[in-house]
Amino acid sequence: MKARAFSYRRAYTVDEALDAHASNGDDARFIAGGQSLVPALALRLQAPRILIDINHIEELRGVTREGEWLRIGALTRHCEMLTEPLIAEFAPLLRAAAPFVAHPAIRNRGTLGGSVALADPASEFPAMMLALDAEIEIAGASGRRRVRADEFFIDLFETAAAPGELVTAIFVPRFRCNQRICFDELARRRGDYALVGCGMQATCKDGLIEGIRIAFFSVGNVPTRARSAEAAVSGGRIDAERIAAAQAALDSDLAPPESDEVPPAMRLHLARVLLGRLLGRLGEVA
Amino acid sequence: MSSDIDEAEEAVRVRFIVNGRKVACEVAPRDTLVDCLRNSLELTGTHAGCEMGACGACLVRLDGRAVHACLMFAVQADGARIDTIEGLSESGDIADLQAEFHRRNALQCGFCTPGMLINAHELLSRLAEPSRAAIRDALSGNFCRCTGYEAIVDAIAAVADARAAKASQKGSPE
Ligand SMILES: Cc1cc2nc3c(=O)[nH]c(=O)nc-3n(C[C@H](O)[C@H](O)[C@H](O)COP(=O)(O)OP(=O)(O)OC[C@H]3O[C@@H](n4cnc5c(N)ncnc54)[C@H](O)[C@@H]3O)c2cc1C
Ligand code: FES
Ligand code: FES
Numbered sequence: 001m002k003a004r005a006f007s008y009r010r011a012y013t014v015d016e017a018l019d020a021h022a023s024n025g026d027d028a029r030f031i032a033g034g035q036s037l038v039p040a041l042a043l044r045l046q047a048p049r050i051l052i053d054i055n056h057i058e059e060l061r062g063v064t065r066e067g068e069w070l071r072i073g074a075l076t077r078h079c080e081m082l083t084e085p086l087i088a089e090f091a092p093l094l095r096a097a098a099p100f101v102a103h104p105a106i107r108n109r110g111t112l113g114g115s116v117a118l119a120d121p122a123s124e125f126p127a128m129m130l131a132l133d134a135e136i137e138i139a140g141a142s143g144r145r146r147v148r149a150d151e152f153f154i155d156l157f158e159t160a161a162a163p164g165e166l167v168t169a170i171f172v173p174r175f176r177c178n179q180r181i182c183f184d185e186l187a188r189r190r191g192d193y194a195l196v197g198c199g200m201q202a203t204c205k206d207g208l209i210e211g212i213r214i215a216f217f218s219v220g221n222v223p224t225r226a227r228s229a230e231a232a233v234s235g236g237r238i239d240a241e242r243i244a245a246a247q248a249a250l251d252s253d254l255a256p257p258e259s260d261e262v263p264p265a266m267r268l269h270l271a272r273v274l275l276g277r278l279l280g281r282l283g284e285v286a
Numbered sequence: 287m288s289s290d291i292d293e294a295e296e297a298v299r300v301r302f303i304v305n306g307r308k309v310a311c312e313v314a315p316r317d318t319l320v321d322c323l324r325n326s327l328e329l330t331g332t333h334a335g336c337e338m339g340a341c342g343a344c345l346v347r348l349d350g351r352a353v354h355a356c357l358m359f360a361v362q363a364d365g366a367r368i369d370t371i372e373g374l375s376e377s378g379d380i381a382d383l384q385a386e387f388h389r390r391n392a393l394q395c396g397f398c399t400p401g402m403l404i405n406a407h408e409l410l411s412r413l414a415e416p417s418r419a420a421i422r423d424a425l426s427g428n429f430c431r432c433t434g435y436e437a438i439v440d441a442i443a444a445v446a447d448a449r450a451a452k453a454s455q456k457g458s459p460e
Contacts, residue, residue: 008315029287038318038357039338051315055361077352103427105405106339108351109358173340186354191426199457 008160014060014166021164022141025155030054030166032075032114035106035160060113060168063087069135072170074113078102078125081112086270090174096183115210116152117119117167119159119222120247122193124185126153127223130215131199134172140165156221156242160281180204180285182278185218195217195262196270198226198278199278204286209234219254219271229275238283246279247272304329306374313360325371325420331400336427346370349412353407361460369373371400381405382448386441393414394432401428406442408460415450418443 021028027049031037040046060075063086072088077276081087081098094112101107101115101124115125116136129136129149136152137163138145147160154160161167175181178184195220199281202212212234214226227248233242235236256267294404295314302309304327310328320336323329325348335343337356347369374380380403386392402425409416409424411448416456423438430438 003316005314005316006306007296008298008359033355034358034362035339040312041316042318042338042356099423102407103342104424105345105354105427106357107344109353190423205375213365239386 001039001042004044004047006041006048007050008053009050011055012056012058014057014168016050017054017166018139018141020050021166024050026163026197026245028052030117030150032117033077033110035102035110036114036118036120049103059249065090065174066171066243068174072112072172074111074117074167076112078107078110078115079104082107086235090172091132091172092209093181093183093199094125094172094174097128097199100124100183100185100187100190100194100197108183112170113167115160116170117156117161119153120193120224121150121156121220122218123223124176124194124197124217126201127197127215127217128183129153129170130223131201131213132169132172133213136161136167137169137171138165139168140202144168146171154221160202175201175202178205179284181281184254184274184278187202196267196274198271198274200278200282202286208238209236209238209282209286216254216271216274219267220255221257224254228251228252233279238279238286241278243279243283247251247276250275298364299360300360302363302365303367305369305376315361317344317360318356318358319358319363319368322360323355323368323433327356327374329370331375333397333400335397340427340429341398342425343398345401345404345428347374347404347408352404371403373417373439374404374407382445383407383410383441385427385446387438390437390441392433392437392441392442398428398430398432402430402438409442410437410446410449416442427430 003276009020029048029051031051031053061073063084064071078101081094115123119126134149135146150162180202183199185194197217200214203210212230214230216224229246232246232249249274254271256264293336299310299312314324320334323332332346332355333343335341339357340356345352346355349367383406388460405428421442
């Protein structure tokens, strides 16, 4: 349970981090909260020769309002999702998801940027990027760019941020008073990765759902939007009929792969159960 | 390809404030904080169990927040303030928790206890009167292979009650 020997370098600016990675190529890894990377190193699933610590890059910190967006620095820790007033006001879905992410001490270290960059399909926050229609800011050799969450998650642990590029911030469209959120997950034990989880954000008018984004995690190789289910509940009031239609639509939205733990049919069943519960709750507050 | 010399471990000098005292030591970058505390600083109250973030035996306080000492490298903590179970014990800050754990048999082998206490201490500093569910939730990352948790939750709930009673006594006019 010991990592292979590596050397360690603290970066104080984004450019310094990018340069250090570029000059070491495949042998380098960024370390943020370390809550996923350190176990991977201990188990020797990964064995880089150099770790570039990004925890001291001031620019990656802080939560600020920028016009219609909330900018959440990549180093924002999971625990801050629970305490930062700007998150509660302008990105309440992240606040709702945070208690489900790991355990308190892991939330004290783990970062939003690390979670999104890693793109674990069983993780809460990457899927919430989809539900929020968030944009991910990436710094690379050719400068900065912003990528919509819909285009960010490509395949298992593969994102629009290439190796050596840094996720610098998450931009979330600010939450409006006619919007509603719902989040829940089914797990064997609190703090464990979910068997299946889901978060949604809807825009409502006079009790009608004008638009909705529904995102699932732990259902496949990438966090996944349930677009047919979204269509099934959009444009009307949420009632038993619409909920049933959305649940049925999940068959075409989700295709859970074979796994040792949970057979695909059971995962799909759990996803339908969860969706029903969440839409039911959403209907009460819409 | 890399020669044996390349593989030789570099040593890095790190300095922390551990339990209020300035300390310096030499570590290899891959040495975890828990190994550094136990082996170099001989603070063996912090336990190494799973070494992958799953059991909570290695919790310490880093700049005031509970973190897993197995999930960070000692070099990362350079310049930080670290409190281990030894320091918390000496300070008297958790004396009531320790007494209550003892009184209610909330420990048997004691392997999990330092982590339990550090987590309980953080919980009670954030939330004055946590529900039993909140206590259970806070302990979700701490494994105990002996007690069955019930006595641990009882002890933390009792300390929360006692502290709340004391605070309201202080607050009420004579
Ligand atoms: C016991 C346990 C239980 C957990 N349970 C959950 C859970 O239920 N749900 C959940 O979502 N997570 C869980 N986690 C993981 C935790 O949330 C991690 O914090 C998170 O996945 C990664 O964030 P990090 O900052 O720790 O990243 P690190 O571990 O530091 O890095 C992860 C990867 O991302 C890269 N990286 C990090 N930051 C950036 C960046 N800014 N730009 C580019 N690349 C970057 C690193 O190079 C590395 O490859 C658990 C962890 C443990 C140990
Ligand atoms: S030794 Fe750190 S969590 Fe188990
Ligand atoms: S008392 Fe033995 S592991 Fe908890």
